[in-house]
């Protein structure tokens with residue numbers, strides 16, 4: 001089965017976390033689910049460089065991320081592929097971003113995050129953040 005290596009960012013501003021909703025995609029099980037912004041690591045790319053690139057390309061957010069900002073690594077098997085997702089915690093100094101690829105974006109307190117419909121791979125990360 002295909003395996004993806006994915007980076008994602010937990011973007012925090014003023015105690016709230018940015019939760020982004022995917023649009024319709026090839027697979028229904030991740031379509032319209034909430035996720036952390038990010039994407040696939042390119043060959044030869046370091047993880048922290050990959051998340052910096054994805055945030056620039058996907059939402060015009062310019063942040064500096066260190067390998068030590070890794071918050072959680074999740075392995076998940078979807079019906080059509082497996083993935084390893086590296087989630088980095090990033091504090092933002094301002095809440096500005098451009099929503100280019102997602103259908104919705106919400107700033108949520110960690111306690112309220114379980115009320116959204118998350119991509120299955122993100123559930124352990126969301127639960128760790130919310131303390132539930």
Ligand SMILES: Nc1nc2c([nH]c(=O)n2[C@H]2C[C@H](O)[C@@H](COP(=O)(O)OP(=O)(O)OP(=O)(O)O)O2)c(=O)[nH]1
Pocket residue numbers: 004006007008025030034035036037038039040083085119120121122
């Ligand atoms: N970026 C991101 N992807 C996630 C998360 N949770 C999760 O299951 N995924 C899955 C959905 C995608 O199938 C896969 C790779 O992410 P992606 O955003 O590059 O995927 P995509 O299919 O939209 O990208 P592309 O092929 O169009 O370039 O990871 C998450 O929190 N963030």
